[in-house]
Amino acid sequence: MFCTKCGKQVPDSTKFCPYCGANCSPEQDIAGQASQVFNKAEQELGSAFNEVKQSFTGNNNQNNNQGYNANQNYSNGYNNGTIPPYSGTRLKDDRGLASYIILSIITCGIYGYYFIYKMAHDVNIACDGDGENTSGLVAFVLLSLITCGIYAWFWYYNLGNRLAANGPRYGLSIQENGTTVLLWQIFGAFICGIGPFVAMHILIKNSNKICNAYNRAHGLM
Template identity: 30%
Template sequence: MTDPILHRRSVIAVILFTLITGGIYGVYWIYITTRDLNEFTGDYRIKPGWTLLFGLLTCGLYMFYWWYKINDLIMAAQIKAQRPFRSDNKLLFVVLRIFGLAIINMAIVQSDLNDIYTNLHLAQTPQNEIEDDDEWSDY
């Protein structure tokens, strides 16, 4: 059994670490999220290193495009994990980014990734490894 490429992260921790570090963790989160989604979906159109470079060179303007395109990777990951996607959040992500609320986008994306991870983890766990809390059924 292999571990899924995507990693479960606390939505609250992602928000708090981003706020505490003045956005530095947010930059790291963008990199690892892009990398993990690329590896999971097999779609390498958005490269994590180039995302950070273009974001820096364009003073953040490239990140509007990134928020728009990352939703495609999330929806592809949800389809691959056989999870129904909630909605196409492209426009929401761009509008929130315009108003400086990209941290809400991060919470939405991480929540979706956690849902995918949970589904993959449950699908990969063999039935005999799932513990039965009812001790009386063994007698």
């Protein structure tokens, strides 16, 4: 195995690295990984709380990039003319599954709907001009109720395909498409019920990629 601190190879049974003295025991490794997971979840929750607060207070606290010309030619490795024009706000690109699950539980599902509303909003901005439109929260809720949840699968499927299709506009290669998301939604539910969470993780990860690329394209990092 390798020391997590200095990176040098040490025997598997070593408890302390002979080079730097770091604790190399399996227990320490597990504790370190658990700490990273908790720290990431804490950061996601903080970011999610800030997003909700800004939505209600009207303080976007966005980098408006003073002096930015919306008609400028896009550079930084992006294809000229393919990136949507600047919308006036920086898109959120650090959404996470942990905050989605925790806050949905705390709010009895209300945050989950807010999450979908905001993600659809940002995706529509970042993918503007592709001829598609990701329906918002009202359509998602009403049509899901009318169709006994079938429309929700259709919504996830379309969003997955849209993100994959828009990847090349930003120089990204997104492997998971709507079919992958739909399969996890339907058949993954039989795997201890984790399928829908995997599907949401895919959508969150790929929407973060697209929104991050949009922000970078407009100098909003």
